[in-house]
Amino acid sequence: MKFITFDNAGKPALGVQYRDAVIEVARLGPQFPASMASLIEADRDILPAIAQACAAAPEHLRLTAATLTLLPPISNPGKIICVGLNYADHLSEAKVGEAPAFPGLFHKVPSSLAAHGAALLRPATSCQLDFEGELAIVIGRSCKRVPAERALEHVFGYTIVNDGSVRDYQLNKALAAGKNFDSSGACGPCIVTAEDLPPGARGLHLQTRLNGQVMQDGNTDQMIFDVASIIALVSDIHGLNPGDIISTGTCSGVGAARTPPIWLEPGDEIEVEIEGIGVLANSVRQEGE
Structure with a gap:
């Protein structure tokens, strides 16, 4: 459903x-x-x-x-946790070395994620707004230090996140700053219940399109840490509660890794599609205009 x-x-x-x-x-x-x-x-x-x-x-x-x-599927989630560099091909294009033994984690605030159909805002202080199409987990049952083999029992469903990233702030100032500009990313359009997707949302085609051109083309099978592992590792740090969101990382093809780099411009249309979930679509607007 x-x-x-x-x-x-x-x-x-x-x-x-x-x-x-x-x-x-x-x-x-x-x-x-x-x-x-x-x-x-x-x-x-x-x-x-x-x-x-x-x-x-x-x-x-x-x-x-x-x-x-x-509107965003969950109005005010208690936690929005994101996994960085969780696809081997994205790890390679980012030129950061070997796969980590523990996932890179950071948090986003709800105001950084617009709804499906709303505009993403390119901030007035940067022109380096980038896209990252991602599968996101929606927690359905509270858990703390849940083992990986029981982790999927705590999933309500899945949605899509465009982890919009202001790269100059992310890389030169602070990761959290670059990931949390108002309406720089998006979440939606819906939540699909876990029963309607393969266990752990494995094998789902993921594609990001900019003005109709394919920019990212991957599969959730390519994740370094799968859904169950992510839940187990995150819940070891702090408890997870119903409505918490965990975004699982992006595949290769982001704008920053291209030569020359491709940044989102006002008037652009950006879409993230995940098999079985749908299409998260947003336009881009300049902040203040």
């Missing part, structure tokens, strides 16, 4: 994609959650109940997806 968060008269609403339409989950009945956070925290038995209710829903509850304004 695919769930979205959309704007409903100025308030976030939980929607489920059903066939070629979207249905607001709360309108299916008072027993159903009204927010993504409530859905993620609910018992998994709620999912087949929602599917059954959708099948019986009257026509007037079915909304046209193209008319909706999407």
Whole structure:
């Protein structure tokens, strides 16, 4: 199942994609959650109940997806944890040596990630805004020091992150600075429940396109640390809770590694597509304009 968060008269609403339409989950009945956070925290038995209710829903509850304004899938996640240099081909193009024994980790703040369909902002202080298409894990059950063989039990689903990176700040000032400019990246368009993808989201085609041209073309099988390993390693540091997001890193093809470098410009259209999840699409706008 695919769930979205959309704007409903100025308030976030939980929607489920059903066939070629979207249905607001709360309108299916008072027993159903009204927010993504409530859905993620609910018992998994709620999912087949929602599917059954959708099948019986009257026509007037079915909304046209193209008319909706999407919001980030999770309004205010407790943690957004990102893994750096987690694909061997990206490790090579970054020229940083051998694969690490422990993943590089950093955090993003929610304001750094725009919704699907919203504009990415090229900051006024830099012209080096880059793209990174990534698979992201959405935690569904709390865990602390969970072993890798049990880690997937704690996954609610998966979404897409464009880990927008302001490279001159990232490389010359501070990693966290370059990764956290307002609306420099994006998250969405939906969360796909784990049951609807291969275990650990393995074998999924990932592609990033800039103005229709393919820039990144990879597969989640190429990750150095897979989904289960990432959850185990991160949960050894601090507990993970429902709604936490872990972005799993990007494959080769980023703009900074090209000769000459390719940076996102105002007016550009950037898309990240992951098999089984969908397409995260954003335009680029200059900050302040």
